Amino acid sequence: MARITLQKLAHSYMPHPKSEADFALKELNHVWEDGRAYALLGASGCGKTTLLNIISGLVRPSQGRVLFGDRDVTDAPTAERNIAQVFQFPVVYDTMTVEDNLAFPLRNRGMDPAYIHTRVQQIARMIGMEEVLKRKARGLTADAKQKISLGRGMVREDVNAILFDEPLTVIDPHMKWELRTQLKSLHQQFGHTMIYVTHDQTEALTFADRVVVMHDGRVVQIGTPQELFETPAHTFVGYFIGSPGMNLFDATVEGRFATVAGQQIDLGLDYGRPLGRVQLGVRPEYVALTDEPSGLPVRVNRIEDVGRHRIVRADFDGRPVNAIAHEGQAVSPAMGRLVFAPGHINVYADDWRLQGRAA
Amino acid sequence: MALELRGVAKVVAGKTHVHDTDLTLEKGTMNVLLGPTLAGKTTLMRLMAGLDVPTRGRVLWHGKDVTGQRVQDRQVAMVYQQFINYPSMTVYDNIASPLRLMGRDRADIDARVKRVADMLKLTPLLSRKPLELSGGQQQRCALARALVKDAGLVLLDEPLANLDYKLREELRLEIPKIFEASGAIFVYATTEPEEALLLGGNTATLWEGRITQFGPTPQVYRQPADATTARVFSDPPMNFLSLAKIGNRVVFGEGQQVPATGALLDLPDGRYTGGFRANHLSLGRHTGDAVEFPARVAVTEITGSETFVHLDHGDHRWVGLIGGVHRLAPGDAVTVHLDPAHLYVFCEGGRLVAPAPYAIAA
């Protein structure tokens, strides 16, 4: 196992990139700590798969270096990097039995048959496939095949990292829970470095200790799930994480007070006098609908009952705004004001979050 | 004015894909078919569309028997999980294609295409080819093609499954609006309970080729008719525990007792299965007559604002969705609480015998 360092890494699929826009992955420096679980989160085409393929050695970066521990592996082929990868669609060797599938990476490395046997048994028990070890992999369900892929990724004890490329795409919701928690407990048991690429925020946030949010070829924030939720560094993170995403209000800010459409809001912290496009970001979880006379005036369009809570969809000043009302909390379309929970308002200037000072 | 399935069943090579099904879908409704893969959602849709002929039973459209009628002769539109468009045609021609096949005149086609394109935010893209569009735009184009012909029955088979999470959220918000404007019968198949709840309308839960319940979505969610429906319509999965009803008391595994209320009072004494959803489990907080359970932490997952705690309670694996961030190490012993108002009680065969009191109030 090893720490993975990316130095001045960038990649373009064009032979002679001219401007920054030609880069699928813009310059980045990052260290993946040994034994951590990371998620790479972003929309399709944001560069997350490119980054994963550079780490695994399937793509050679057009600029910068990749280090495993202290060794430069930028030009090393995949096989030498000692990593495991699980793909979006299950990759299993159809004509082999489940057992042979799991043993394959070990046998190719000429390991001792007795060790292979015990290790395969152990992995099979963890992924719950002891019963079908002797069966041909062909004809198993997608879930089962993906479990084999996970098992094959897990079977080598000495891997530097295990990479996952949207591994739960073809899995049913109920199975997703099972596979995800299995993955999580495997990580807790073995402590492999894991990097998990996904566009699904729930998967990313629940899986990872650290989430790397990517947007348009650039890393916009690296943080714990809580940090991404409470203090998104960029408005994109606010929008992308959370369902519905963060509400944004154009505002003018002076000191600890913001003015939104003529209404004054106490921010609790001093932000000075920010320039550029200034916006307040408040998550729907921290927005409440009320019939008190104070707060932002809104018109409620609809209230969606989604089971454990309701989503209030409203209009403020011609722009949509969302609020979440928990079970038992009274909301009605007649209520016309929105209030924000104090301490949960973020201030953005030109899309980047500002740090407030105690006032 | 409705689509009616009367005793419709589908058997292929001796295997029953859909058991005898009675279902009536009213005009102007959104109907969600919710169930895991291979539960029979697609088969049921194909029977509704007329792409397949049922082995038994009849399909009625506005009271008229259309069993065995060709799909071309029925007013049906279908959208699939894959983005299916004509790759060599522009978006405009793609949307116009069903109308041209119907032999509408030019001006009429133009007006309809523009109206639907506007509704689906495709107006600036009308002259592009589908492969130049993003996945979300391609699926909008396929949706537009289904909507433009004013079909009486629009079938959507997991239309958002291949899209990114955020795009899914966006389109999911638009679909109910589109549907309200069109007045057709919409049938929407999905594997995700959350999607069913967001779409609203009615939901039919499917399990192994059988419709286990059909009704207004929030009602099916809050008052599932049996344990299977509750399981299908819970994400995270519903938690189960064993309990006994003795006299006017409900007794749990570790000897905890609460007074029996409501429907529970009328039940004969005996063993039952209790069920509750993840968000009704609480940690630490003790409210009123909540029941305490000892459990051991298996895994915790933090979403940023909430924590999923996977717990082992006896032989049962539970999931709790608890507000805030809680860091619990695997193997920790914890005490969790459940308000009996959130407890569903099922009999031996899985039928719901006492709904959760909160659900009746809601």
Place this chain on the structure above:
Amino acid sequence: MNKTVNQKAWFLVLPVLVLVAFSAVIPLMTVVNYSVQDTFGNNDFFWAGFDWFDEMIHSDRLHAALGRQVLFSAIILAIEVPLGIFIALNMPKKGFWSSVTLVLMALPLLIPWNVVGTIWQIFGRVDIGLLGHALASLGFDYNYTNDALDAWATVIVMDVWHWTSLVALLCYAGLQSIPQAYYQAARIDQATRWKVFRYIELPKMSGVLLIAILLRFMDSFMIYTEPFVVTGGGPGNATTFLSIDLVKMAVGQFDLGPAAAFSIMYFLVILLVSWVFYTVMTNFDKEEGL
């Protein structure tokens, strides 16, 4: 999956049925008719029962031709299938060169049988043919008109040249359908080249490969034009395959009865082998779909 029942479709099939009746069923019936009758000329036919079949089954001539035929098919399958797979594996997967190789590979398939025969007939001649002359000047005693082995070699090389492309192109299509992730996974698993072939490429190719083998078997088993043009079945009877022998019997000697019986048995053999192939193939699919 069964589709909507629509009886009208039968009317659309009718013209084809009529066509097939004229082109296949009626000639076949004529052959059956000949095979059970005898004639002494003058268009007088009389019932001969299964005499012709009996005679043909015990005919050394037929046995010899059948033996040559089986040997020929076995040899060309043994060469063309591995060679085709090998070529397919080494063809460029994308870009300019992949189109160039595809066109080059398709070329031999586009040349009519008798032209192929003529090309090789001239190509192999010792006096004016490039191949024959070159071999002769290198000191090889090569002459396909005199030497049975040379004749066989020529006919086999010609068939390999003509048809290996078909196997290669079918395998190539099978290979193209393998997702990139499989190769990536194999690299990560440190699979050797042989294991990649054995566990990824061969299983994914097996479907098309069976079709290729079936096509090549049927074609080679019925081969007529090419060897006929090159060697005329000679020297002696060395390259007289079943269909050449059949034509000799029917057209050369005008033994219609035995020739008809012969061709029916020939037909049945091909049918039987194709059926075996079909069964193997469908069983294979079933296993796949489990």
